[in-house]
Amino acid sequence: MKTSKSAQAIELSLTRHLFNMAKEYDNVIDLTLGDPDLPPSETIRKAACDAVMAGKTRYSANAGLLSLREVIAENFEKEYSVAVQPSKNVMVTVGGMEALYLSLASIVDDGDEVIIFAPYYVNYRQMVRMCGGVPVVINTLEENGYAIKEDALRAAITEKTIAVIINTPSNPTGAVLNYSSLEAVAKVAEEYDLTVISDEVYKNLIYDNKQHCSIINIDGMAKRTLVIDSLSKRFAMTGYRVGFAVGYEEIIANMTKLQENIAACAPLPSQHAGIAAFLNCADDRFIVDEFEERRNFMYEAINSIEGLSCIKPAATFYLFVNIDSLGLDSKSFAYQLLEKEQVAVVPGITYGDNYDNYFRIAYTMKIDVLEKAVERIRRFVEGLDK
Secondary structure, three states, X not given: OOOOHHHHHOOOOHHHHHHHHHOOOOOOEEOOOOOOOOOOOHHHHHHHHHHHHOOOOOOOOOOOOHHHHHHHHHHHHHHHOOOOOHHHHEEEEOHHHHHHHHHHHHHOOOOOEEEEEEOXXXXXXXXXXXXXXXXXXXXXXXXXXXXXXHHHHHHHOOOOEEEEEEEOOOOOOXXXXXXXXXXXXXXXXXXHOOEEEEEOXXXXXXXXXXXXXXXXXXXXXXXXEEEEEEOOOOOOOHHHXXXXXXXXXHHHHHHXXXXXXXXXXXXXXXXXXXXXXXXXXXXXXHHHHHHHHHHHHHHHHHHOXXXXXXXXXXXXXXXXXXXXXXXXXXXXXXXXXXXHXXXXXXXXXXXXXXXXXXXEEEOOOOHHHHHHHHHHHHHHHHHOOO
């Protein structure tokens, strides 16, 4: 039976591979997926249940319920000070991942190049390929806080470049792009007429009372930026599968056409839960406060293990841990850690070829579980010297 070349070219990510491997162990602590253990607010859960019981289980418009798009637009204007029209500039999708895919499918033709900054969310590279495009990877450095340099960006531009993907706050590093990085991307995008896809799904998980800064707020960028967001992380609604895109009308219209042929619409009970989330829970801090406490614990604990180090993430629920001094590549480290101590982490090479001396931890479990994970990691690392 024939399978397509494009399907054959897509590989199962190491994130999912380690997640699947972890299921084979009885006493495993799984720190692979960015899937919060916290339940959504009771208000959100009740709204989903009420929608089901009221029979609100059919199709919506391809772009999503107008009532949800209206609250998204209202929230967007409040947070970004950018006015958007719900019927023209907002689209609801099946999670942020579908918003990313539809945005790329709307702009990428065969052979088009899309610039991605590493360490990168693994699906960026795969999605560009699925759309017939060519991912062009620019590496960033831990010692620079994973900042974007204008000269490196310019060096990657060719006549085939059509877009740039940025991710702030970042999965896997937890870094937040500084203004000079955003300014560099904006300057080059304006000069070369590039679309910027700005993945900001972690923008509400920023710590230390810092404020999120988006490239859409730089002069001239509102007309060429597509902001990707999701309810998954902000409201702990991963399984509800509700994301959205906000951007200029032509791309949103084309994404909506594609949606008709891919998923029709996001699940209707989930959309009603999303309305409740924005109307009643948008200012809740219990999720970010919980993860900030976990961040503080994990940062200190991991850095106390000789041979491991990481920068303090400004956001998200990830640590990107440097293992350079251990003499192990990232896959060997992850596989051995899982086998010997039953702790599952993601090899750094997942996020770019230059990051084989890192691994990623998702601190999405309660601190008492994280304490056990750290002790197992410590025991494993100390055992490497024997």
